[in-house]
Amino acid sequence: MARAGVSRRALLGGSALAAALLCAPHVAAQALPRVVIVGGGAGGANAARTLLRDGRVEVTLVEPEPLYVAVFHSNLWLGGFIDFAALAFGYQGLARAGVRVVPQRADAIDRERRELRLADGGRLPYDRLILSPGIDLDYDSVPGWSRAAETAMPHAWKGGAQLRLLKERLDKVPDGGLIVIIAPPNPFRCPPAPYERASMMAHRLKTTGRGGARIIIVDPKPKFSMQGLFQEGWEGHYPGMVEWMAPDISDGLVSVDPATGTVVTGFETYREAALVNVIPAQKAGAIARGAGLADASGWCPVEAASMASALDPAVFVIGDAAIGGEIPKSAFAAGSQADVAARALLAGLFGEAVPPASYASTCWSLIAADDAVKVSGHYRPVDGRIREVEGTVSGAREPAALRRRQQEENADWYRAMVAGMFG
CATH class of the missing domain: 3.50.50.60 (FAD/NAD(P)-binding domain)
Structure with missing residues (x-):
C-alpha cells in the first residue's frame, strides 16, 4: 500500500502519467536538473561522485547517519585484523566536493509531484531520484525472535x-x-x-x-x-x-x-x-516499499540496461534494494550499479544515447590470516535481465602465496572503494 498522502496515481510508474513526467518542461527550463539520492552507502555515495564528475546536475544526498559504517568489511574487525576506525567514514568529503548533504531521514516519496518528504517535514523536489536505501530486516522470519x-x-x-x-x-x-x-x-x-x-x-x-x-x-x-x-x-x-x-x-x-x-x-x-x-530474511528498505517501488518479493524490480525502476522511470534503484538478476547484493555490485544508473540518468536528462550497461562484482572472504578466497563476475543485460557473462571463483588447495595476494587485493580494493566514496 502507498503511504498516506501519496496518491494512487503516483504508484502507476509504468503509466502514461510517468512517461509524461519524464518530458516535463521544467527539467529543461531550470539551470541545473535536480538529482536527489537517498542513502549514503556504497551505491549512493558512488552515484553522487559519478554525477559530480559530470557537472551538469545539482546533487543532493539524503542520509540521516553522520557516519557510514562499512558493514561489508566488518568481519575483519570481528576477527581482529582491523580497527573499528577503518570502518567509519563521514560525509564531509562529499560536501566539500559539491554534494548538498541533508542529514535527515527520508520519510516518503510523492512520485506524482516528484518530491521527497523528510522526517522534519521538509520536502525536496527532484527531476530524478536515485534510491539506495539498503535493506530492512524481516523480524518475523525467525520464530521467537523480534x-x-x-x-x-x-x-x-x-x-x-x-x-x-x-x-x-x-x-x-x-x-x-x-x-x-x-x-x-x-x-x-x-x-x-x-x-x-x-x-x-x-x-x-x-x-x-x-x-x-x-x-x-x-x-x-x-x-x-x-x-x-x-x-x-x-x-x-x-x-x-x-x-x-x-x-x-x-x-x-x-x-x-x-x-x-x-x-x-x-x-x-x-x-x-x-x-x-x-x-x-531481508527486504528492500522501507522508503522504497512505501513508495510502491517494490513488488511482491519485497525487492525493487529495475530495468536491466539502466537500473531505472520498472515501476517509475524517474526513479533509479541501486544496491541491495534492487532485484539485480544474477548479480549478487554486494558493495562492489552497488558501486557498479551506481555508475550505470548515473550515466543512464544523465543521458536521459540531456537527450543523449544511453551507454551500454556493464556490471561487475567481486566478493573476497578472509578465512584465516593470509588465506582469502574470492568469487567474481561480469554481467550484462540479456533478454531484459542482468545475467552473468563471465565468472571466476577461487580453487581448492590454492598455493598459500596466491591466497595471501588475494587478501592484499581485498585490502587494496577496500581502500580504493572508500576513498572514492568519501575521500
Missing part, C-alpha cells in the same frame, strides 16, 4: 551499534562456549558474509586461547556461496570448531528463545548458547 530481541540475539547486519554489540558478546564467549549463527534465506546482502563471519569468529576465538569453543551454523539453504572453500578452510584452520548444518541435517529451525539463549531445531535443542547471532 526487534525487541536484537540486543539479546544481535544480527549485526546493519549499523555500528549492532556490530559493537556482536564484538562485545564474541569477546565474552568462554573457552568451550557455544555460538549459534542463524543464516538467512536467499536473497540476502553479500552471499559469502555469514560464512566469513563464522571464520572470523573462529579466528578470534582460537587466537585468544578459546579454541575449545564451537560455532554451529543453522542454515535454511541446502548450499551457499564458495561452500567447498569455506569448509576446506574450517577443517584446515579450525578443526572441530565450525559446523555447518544444512536443512536436511538440522531438520530446520523451529524457534529461538532470547531469554535463555536457546535454539531449537528439528534435530536438536541448543541450550544456554554464549552467543546467538540471528541473521534474518
